[in-house]
Amino acid sequence: MNSTPAGPRIAAVILAAGSSRRMGANKLLATIGGKPLVRVAVDAAIGSKASPVIVVTGGYASEVMAALSGLSVTEAFNPDYASGLASSLSAGLARAPADADGAVVLLADMPGVESSLIDQLIDAFAPDRIVVPTFHGQRGNPIVWSRQFFPQLRDLSGDVGGRFVIEANGPAVIEVLAGAAVATDVDTPEALQAVGGKLC
Secondary structure (H helix, E strand, O other): OOOOOOOOOEEEEEEEOOOOOOOOOOHHHOEEOOEEHHHHHHHHHHOOOOOOEEEEEEOEHHHHHHHOOOOOOEEEEOOOHHHOHHHHHHHHHHOOOOOOOEEEEEEOOOOOOOHHHHHHHHHOOOOOOEEEEEEOOEEOOOEEEEHHHHHHHHOOOOOOOOHHHHHHOHHHEEEEEOOHHHHOOOOOHHHHHHOOEEOO
16 A cells, blocks of 8 residues: 655644724624634635644634634634734744644635635645745735744744745745735725625
């Protein structure tokens, strides 16, 4: 019997800790096709090759987890969520299994990101690389990070994501052509309306 070598183990870290200041209400509980926005993102991760699926919560933590009822996810509560994105990124990576080769970091407000896209990025993974999707030359999300970059990501502070780590490690970046979904997030009522969503 021939055995197929297992692929890399990539955890999914979904950033869902924000307070939705620009929206005026908790956007992650807004619905698209009757499904909460945060659940759309988590369903995409669960349907992909990534495992486990870690959801970083902060503001509205209990409401977010209630919206994910019945799903197999690990919650990583970030008590410092108000300090900005960096603390949530660190909290999520801290929950990645010790044997994970890397992590795909997703934003919970990007409903167009599907399981197939996550798998496409994971398929491009290499142990010393950062896999970044692009659309019309613009880099977007989600991003797959090799474990070797976790310490740099966890050293970030304030309301910043991994952009500075990407800029500091240019030769390590693999770009993957993707669709508009990688550059489309939901930050305003107008953006929510554009993707067919409704605030609760």
